[in-house]
Amino acid sequence: xxxxxxxxxxxxxxxxxxxxxxxxxxxxxxxxxxxxxxxxxxxxxxxxxxxxxxxxxxxxxxxxxxxxxxxxxxxxxxxxxxxxxxxxxxxxxxxxxxxxxxxxxxxxxxxxxxxxxxxxxxxxxxxxxxxxxxxxxxxxxxxxxxxxxxxxxxxxxxxxxxxxxxxxxxxxxxxxxxxxxxxxxxxxxxxxxxxxxxxxxxxxxxxxxxxxxxxxxxxxxxxxxxxxxxxxxxxxxxxxxxxxxxxxxxxxxxxxxxxxxxxxxxxxxxxxxxxxxxxxxxxxxxxxxxxxxxxxxxxxxxxxxxxxxxxxxxxxxxxxxxxxxxxxxxxxxxxxx
Amino acid sequence: xxxxxxxxxxxxxxxxxxxxxxxxxxxxxxxxxxxxxxxxxxxxxxxxxxxxxxxxxxxxxxxxxxxxxxxxxxxxxxxxxxxxxxxxxxxxxxxxxxxxxxxxxxxxxxxxxxxxxxxxxxxxxxxxxxxxxxxxxxxxxxxxxxxxxxxxxxxxxxxxxxxxxxxxxxxxxxxxxxxxxxxxxxxxxxxxxxxxxxxxxxxxxxxxxxxxxxxxxxxxxxxxxxxxxxxxxxxxxxxxxxxxxxxxxxxxxxxxxxxxxxxxxxxxxxxxxxxxxxxxxxxxxxxxxxxxxxxxxxxxxxxxxxxxxxxxxxxxxxxxxxxxxxxxxxxxxxxxx
DNA sequence: CTGAAAGCGCTTACAG
DNA sequence: CTGAAAGCGCTTACAG
Numbered sequence: 031x032x033x034x035x036x037x038x039x040x041x042x043x044x045x046x047x048x049x050x051x052x053x054x055x056x057x058x059x060x061x062x063x064x065x066x067x068x069x070x071x072x073x074x075x076x077x078x079x080x081x082x083x084x085x086x087x088x089x090x091x092x093x094x095x096x097x098x099x100x101x102x103x104x105x106x107x108x109x110x111x112x113x114x115x116x117x118x119x120x121x122x123x124x125x126x127x128x129x130x131x132x133x134x135x136x137x138x139x140x141x142x143x144x145x146x147x148x149x150x151x152x153x154x155x156x157x158x159x160x161x162x163x164x165x166x167x168x169x170x171x172x173x174x175x176x177x178x179x180x181x182x183x184x185x186x187x188x189x190x191x192x193x194x195x196x197x198x199x200x201x202x203x204x205x206x207x208x209x210x211x212x213x214x215x216x217x218x219x220x221x222x223x224x225x226x227x228x229x230x231x232x233x234x235x236x237x238x239x240x241x242x243x244x245x246x247x248x249x250x251x252x253x254x255x256x257x258x259x260x261x262x263x264x265x266x267x268x269x270x271x272x273x274x275x276x277x278x279x280x281x282x283x284x285x286x287x288x289x290x291x292x293x294x295x296x297x298x299x300x301x302x303x304x305x306x307x308x309x310x311x312x313x314x315x316x317x318x319x320x321x322x323x324x325x326x327x328x329x330x331x332x333x334x335x336x337x338x339x340x341x342x343x344x345x346x347x348x349x350x351x352x353x354x355x356x357x358x359x360x361x362x363x364x365x366x367x
Numbered sequence: 368x369x370x371x372x373x374x375x376x377x378x379x380x381x382x383x384x385x386x387x388x389x390x391x392x393x394x395x396x397x398x399x400x401x402x403x404x405x406x407x408x409x410x411x412x413x414x415x416x417x418x419x420x421x422x423x424x425x426x427x428x429x430x431x432x433x434x435x436x437x438x439x440x441x442x443x444x445x446x447x448x449x450x451x452x453x454x455x456x457x458x459x460x461x462x463x464x465x466x467x468x469x470x471x472x473x474x475x476x477x478x479x480x481x482x483x484x485x486x487x488x489x490x491x492x493x494x495x496x497x498x499x500x501x502x503x504x505x506x507x508x509x510x511x512x513x514x515x516x517x518x519x520x521x522x523x524x525x526x527x528x529x530x531x532x533x534x535x536x537x538x539x540x541x542x543x544x545x546x547x548x549x550x551x552x553x554x555x556x557x558x559x560x561x562x563x564x565x566x567x568x569x570x571x572x573x574x575x576x577x578x579x580x581x582x583x584x585x586x587x588x589x590x591x592x593x594x595x596x597x598x599x600x601x602x603x604x605x606x607x608x609x610x611x612x613x614x615x616x617x618x619x620x621x622x623x624x625x626x627x628x629x630x631x632x633x634x635x636x637x638x639x640x641x642x643x644x645x646x647x648x649x650x651x652x653x654x655x656x657x658x659x660x661x662x663x664x665x666x667x668x669x670x671x672x673x674x675x676x677x678x679x680x681x682x683x684x685x686x687x688x689x690x691x692x693x694x695x696x697x698x699x700x701x702x703x704x
Numbered sequence: 705c706t707g708a709a710a711g712c713g714c715t716t717a718c719a720g
Numbered sequence: 721c722t723g724a725a726a727g728c729g730c731t732t733a734c735a736g
Contacts, residue, residue, distance in 0.1 A: 036508050037484055039729055050707045055731060064705055086486035087433060088729030090424040091712045098468075109450040110649075116449060120471050129486060131435075132469045134457050147374055149423035149466060171373050316653035376713055387723045392715060401721055425713030428728045706736085713728105720722085 038080040047076035058084055086129070098129035099339055100145035100153035102160060105134045110311050111328050115178075118332025119154060126340035135159040147173045151343045154178055154335045162186075174342040178335045181225055189342065191335045191352040193326040195226050195308075198356030199233030202306055202324050203278060205358060207241050210365040212276040212304055214246070216267070218253030218260055218288070220280050227255070227280060230308065234278060249274060253284035260287035268295045275303055276364075282307035282314050285321055289363075293318075300365040310359050322364035326356045375417040384413040395421060423466070435466035436676055437482035437490035439497060442471045447648045448665050452515075455669025456491060463677035472496040484510045488680045491515055491672045499523075511679040515672045518562055526679065528672045528689040530663040532563050532645075535693030536570030539643055539661050540615060542695060544578050547702040549613040549641055551583070553604070555590030555597055555625070557617050564592070564617060567645060571615060586611060590621035597624030605632045612640055613701075619644035619651050622658055626700075630655075637702040647696050656699035663693045 040058075044051040049069060056063040057073050065073070076082075090096045101119050103112070123130040128151070133144030145153050152174030155165070162183040168175050169186050177190035206212040217234045220227030231250075238245055251267065253260035260279055267274065268291065279285035285307035289299060297303050299319060307314060310325035334352050341348040360366050377395075381388045386406060393400040394410050402410070413419075427433040438456050440449070460467040465488070470481030482490050489511030492502070499520040505512050506523050514527035543549040554571045557564030568587075575582055588604065590597035597616055604611065605628065616622035622644035626636060634640050636656060644651060647662035671689050678685040697703050 041729080051730080052707055052732085053705090056706090059731080066705065069705085083483065083485040085428070085729050087424040087427040088712090089731075091422070091428050091714080092729075092731040094712065094731095096424060101469075112450045112453060113446040116453075116469070117471070120469065124470070124481070129481070130469050132438075132453070132457065132467050133461070134454070144461070144466070146420065148420040312649055313653060316650060318655065378713080388714080389716085389723055390721090393722090396715080403721065406721085422713050425728090426715075428730085429713075429715040431715095431728065708735090710732090710734105712731085715728085716726090718726105719724090 037085070038082050040082070040084065042080055043073070043076045043082050046080065047073045049073065096129075096149060096151050097127065098131050098150045099123055099336065099343070100131040100133065100150040102145050102153050102155045103132065103134040104157050104159040108157070110309075114327070114329040115156070115332040118329035118334075119336045121329075122333045122336035122340065126337070126344075128340065147171065152176070152339045154332075154339055155180070174339060176335045176339040176342065176348075178331060179226075187350060189338050189348050189350055189352075191331050191338070191354060193226070193331070193354050194356050195229035196233040196236070198308065198324040198326065198358075199230040199278065200237045201233075201356075201358055202308075202322075203234050203237035204240075205322075205360075206276050206278075206304060206306065206364060207237065207243070210276070210300070210304060213243055214249065214274040214276070215243075216249040216251060216272075216274045216277040218251050218263060218277065218280040218284050220253065220255040224255070230278075230280065248272060253280040253287070255281045255284055257283050257287035257290075260284035261291045262287075264288050264291035265294075268292075268297075276300075277303060277305055279305060279307050282309045282311040282321060282323055285323070285363075286313060286317060289317060289321075300363055304365050305363045314359070314361070317363060319363050320361035322361045322366065323359050324356050325359045326354055330354055374422070375419050377419070377421065379417055380410070380413045380419050383417065384410045386410065433466075433486060433488050434464065435468050435487045436460055436673065436680070437468040437470065437487040439482050439490050439492045440469065440471040441494050441496040445494070447646075451664070451666040452493070452669040455666035455671075456673045458666075459670045459673035459677065463674070463681075465677065484508065489513070489676045491669075491676055492517070511676060513672045513676040513679065513685075515668060516563075524687060526675050526685050526687055526689075528668050528675070528691060530563070530668065530691050531693050532566035533570040533573070535661040535663065535695075536567040536615065536645065537574045538570075538693075538695055539645075539659075540571055540574035541577075542659075542697075543613050543615075543641060543643065543701060544574065544580070547613070547637070547641060550580055551586065551611045551613070552580075553586040553588060553609075553611045553614040555588050555600060555614065555617040555621050557590065557592040561592070567615075567617065585609060590617040590624070592618045592621055594620050594624035594627075597621035598628045599624075601625050601628035602631075605629075605634075613637075614640060614642055616642060616644050619646045619648040619658060619660055622660070622700075623650060623654060626654060626658075637700055641702050642700045651696070651698070654698075654700060659698045659701035659703065660696050661693050662696045663691055667691060 040051045040054050044054050120130055131150055154176050156178045157180050177188055182188040251263040277288050279288045285305055288305050292299055292303055299305055307321050307323040310323045314321040314323050331354055338348040377388045377391050381391050457467055468487055491513050493515045494517050514525055519525040588600040614625050616625045622642055625642050629636055629640055636642055644658050644660040647660045651658040651660050668691055675685040
């Protein structure tokens, strides 16, 4: 009885080349297959003639490797991150010979198990797209995972990649102080418990300290990485007559809100108040004036995480953590021309 | 000899529930499996106890269905499209019970076959991420594919989804003429041979004609869907003293360039010259003044294409083409308050 | 340098 | 309502 799918199988190739399937398999998989030159030539010919591509499922069933990795995404927000993230992850996946499966976390915890040991060899987990408990279950069964932009839950030694939030912020505040003589620099926090925000605040503190500027608690406010909330905070400050000559907005979205509040109050940016962000989101270029900010390469993060995952799958180990460098993107909102 | 992977198999479940694997398989796959209520209960219990998830590769090998669809992306540009695209595609994939494999087209045509019959049941091809020849090969072997944002090569009846470029542009030009009394409306073309641009130009023409405005070839220029080239064209026009009171920039990126040229020349937008775009890219909100443009839902396009693909895979047929509606996004650059 | 055979974990006629 | 058995297309010891 003829097969339904028209695709040639390894047996077809073996028959055409006049060798066993074992030999074909070896030629397909081993870098330096132990076959005579002429046999090899015949096999290559047969593969080309039939346009043979090994069946992924069959291959993974017998090798117990799926040759695929997963990328698990949260279901909301992060829009600006995806394109470069995907680019980095996809590049590293291909480079390491893996297919890429993508899924985004559904709200209902219902039996839906989009990515896991049943269909991948490992997964890159972006931010909070998986619960601590599920992560723990993976760790227990030794299923490879790498966290992107998230610290592993306490006690779980899961490899992860993070940005150098602290150093990036430190450099930014240094710049404000040293280049532009700012002394009353406000800081807008991100969401409660947000790790990025935590580290950024540390960088802010370190910079002030290094320049012998006393910290003023009144200058630390809440921006929530959000345009509206940042605007509100700055409006409150303005109303209260708070004295400040610069604000580190926490991230770029917040910086947009900060600028709105400042413009509405007739303040000049950067002459009266400098405004800086973090992320170098697309919007940064279009701020008025263009926003000075801190950039971390998202593509690099994706690529690094995927590379680590590939290592983890292949060799069984990889570095515990990768800390990616950031870079100052100087535009005009800090006072630079 | 013990299995290496700790994951339970269908046999483990069968043993625990005291039934055959056949029965387990039926319970896993059939909506209304022919089993007694108590057997069913025991089986569900066993599945839950073991935390059983069917092995994807084994399942697809024996069913000759991968239960995965692919999304093939071009390797450059389109950044603003990906997040909503992915959202739509992923949603429809999950809804139809498919895993989602993502790959982006590599430049080297080398044997790399990221997505195809060997690992998916069908693929959504975004724009020009696959050559006509490769597409033809798929058609010939009846491998399901749906084109997103691309017309099938002549002679190939491949289902595809497109935006209503013509009607969207038509509505925009109508608005400029009817609401704002514009008569000298310039049009910026996209890249040579670009289909979107072609249809948009048709919409432009239809609108002029409907309002008995004679077409002036001098008002049709080249923008290439690109900020810099659009700026150059408008600068040339200004230098040449061309008379125009509005410009349809072709897309939003071009509109940014158009605005730059206009601002630099001291023209007021929209009083002297109205500027409108197409896409409603993120940048549109941040233009000065905010850009009036035409929006097509990218997520909807992705979802529709994926839905069509699922139908094609499941039923063997689907509509030949889906034409997605567009919508005017009125902001300030057209003259509206 | 080469091959026969078992087995990966499922699904699916077929039989009862 | 239930099961035994063949088979999906590969890989991988094992043997020579």
